[in-house]
Amino acid sequence: MTEKDKLFELLVKELNSDLTEEEKNLIRKSLQNDDSFSKQYHSLKEFWNRIHPPDISHRIIDKTEKKLGFTYQNKPVKNNHFIYKIAVVVLLLISLGLSGIFFMGQQNTPTLHEYHSYSNEVNQFVLSDGTKVWLNSDSYLLTMEPFNGEFRLARLYGEAYFEVAHNPKLPFIIKTPSLKTKVLGTAFNLCSWPNNKIQEIELYEGRIKLEPEQNDINAAFLEPGQRAHFNPENKKMIISQTDADNRAAWRNGILNFYNEELFYIVLELERKFDTRILISDNEAGKLRFTAEFTDEPLEKILLLLSEAKTFNYHISNQGVLIRSVK
Template sequence: MKEQEQYNLVIKFLKGETSPEENENIRNFLKDDTNQKVYDEIVLIWEASYKNIHIDQKKKEIELKKLTNRIDRIHNKEKISIVSTHKRKRTVQSIAKIAAILLVLVIPFSIYFRNYVGNPDIIDDLITKTTLQGQRSSIILSDGTKVYLNSNTQLTYPKTFSENKRQISLVGEAYFEVTKDSNRPFLIKTGNLITKVLGTTFNTKAFEEDSIISISLVEGKVKILDQANNDLDILEPSQEFVYKKSSNQYAKQAFDLDKVTAWKNNILIFDGERLDDISKTLERWYGVKIIIKNNAIKKCKLKAKFENEPLINVLNTLKFAGDFEFKIKDSIVEIDGTGC
C-alpha cells in the first residue's frame, strides 16, 4: 500500500467509513508497535474534533507548525520509525503529514486549541486504547480500575491520574469496575454526558452511530452531568440512564442486568430488538458489513441468545424467526426477505 493510501485509510477508519477488508488492513497495520504509537498520536488529535470554530489559514499554519515541532521532539526522544507494508522505513514525520490532513481538511479546531495548544506535554500523558470490529479487550488503569472494552470502542485515559480527579473519555461500550477513592472522583466523558463516580460497577454504551447513550448501574451510585457540569440525575443499583442525542431528552428506568452485561462474557442477547439494530451489533461483534435489502424486514423484532457462536450459526437461527434469507461473501452479509 502506498504511503498516501495509508494516510487516507487511517482517516477513513477514524470517520467510521471503512469496509471489513479495510478494517483488516488497519488490524495488520496496528500489529506493529511503532505503528500503534503513531496511530495513538493521531487519535488524540482526531478526538479534538467535536466542535467548530472559525480559524483562518494563517493560524492553521501556525498550529500545524507547532504540531510538527512536537512530533520532532517525540522522534528525537524515542528514535522511532514506521515500517511500511513494503518494509521501507519512514521517520515519524509521517505523523505530521497525516496530522496536516486532519488539521487542515478534516478536523474542527476548538477542542484542539482548548486542550492541547499551550500545553505541549498533555498528549504525552494520554493513552488511547482502541478495539476494532470483532475485537474485545480489557485494561487496568493506574488506580486499579478495570475496564472491559466491547468491539469498535475507544478509551482515552492518562498514564497516571492526577491528585484530585480521575478523568477519561469513551466512545463505544465499556464495563467499569471502578476502584473506590473518596478523594478523587472518577469522571467518564461520553458525548454530551459526564458520569461521576467514586467507586462502583456499571456499563456505559455510547457508540457514535447509535441514537442513544445508556449508563446502567450494577453496584454503588453514580451521578450524571451535562457538559456544563449541571446535575441531570443520580442512579441507584439496577437503574439505567437513557439519553436521546437528537432531542437531549433523558429518562431513568430499570434494566436487565444479564442482557446489558452479557457481551463481557461473549454472550449476545436479543430481546425484541429490531433487525436493523441487531445488524449493527453483529457488525461490531463479527467485523462484517450487513446490508438489509428489503426495508420491510428492518422492523422485524427478534428474540435469541448466543454464546460464543460463529456468525453463520447466529444468522441461521435468526432467519427462521425473521423469515429472511442471507448470503455471505467477502465479509459482506446480504439479508433479504418478504418481512415478518
C-alpha cells in the same frame, strides 16, 4: 466555545479532508499569526498520522451501496471510526488544558494513554488509579495518566465495563458525545457508538450521575439494577430496570439482545464478526428480537433470527445483504 476551541475543531475537520475554502483560509491565517496554535497544530498532525494511518476504504462495497440505493439506520457514509478517534484526542487534550504541555514534551506531566480492542476481541486493562476496564470489540478509551487535578477524566468510543477505584476526593468522569457520566466508585456498563444515536448505561454497584451537555435536560441519577437510554437528538432519557446479575455478558463472548431492532443487532454482529451487513429496507430493519448467542457462527445466528421473524439474507465474500420478505 473559545476561538482556540473552534480552531481545533477545524483541525479535526481538516484531518478528515472536510474543510470549506473559508475554513482553510482561517486555518492558514491562524498558523501565520499564532505561534502557540501553529506548534500544537503540527505536533498533533504528526502524532496522529504516526500512530493512526488512514484506514483503507472498502471501495467495491461503497460503490455497490450507492448503485443499489440501500438505506440504513444511522450508518454514515464517512468513516466515523477514524473521525471520532481524532476528535476525542483533540477534545480530551483541550478539556484538560494539557495539549501544549503534552506536545512540547515537558517532563513529569500526565501523558496520553490509548486503550483499544480490535474486532472480535475483548481486552481488560487496569488504569493508574486501580480502575479496571473491559473494552468491547472495536472500542477505544483515552485518558491522561497519572490522574491529577480535581477529577479523573476519560473519553470513550464504543462500549466498556468499568469497576472504578473508589476515591471520593477525585471523581471519575467519562465523556461520550453529549453526555458526561460521573462516578466515585462503582461498577457499570457504558455503551456509546458513533453510528448508534442511543447511549446506554447499566449500573450494577454504587451510584452514578448522568449530566447531558444540553442545559435544558436535567441530570439523572442511577441506582443499582437500573438502565438509562439517552438520545441527544430528541433530548430524551429513559430509565428502566435491568438484570443486575447479568453483568456485561459480552465480556464472556455472549451476545445478548432484549427487544432490540435488527438495525441495532447487525451493528453488534458487524463488530463481532468483522464483516459488513447491509439492510435494504426499513421493514426488515425495524424487526425486533430477544435472543442470546454464545459460540454460534454468523450464518447460524442469521438463520435463527430469520426463522423467528421472516426475512431473507444472502452471504457473499463482500458481506451480508438482508431484505424483507415481500
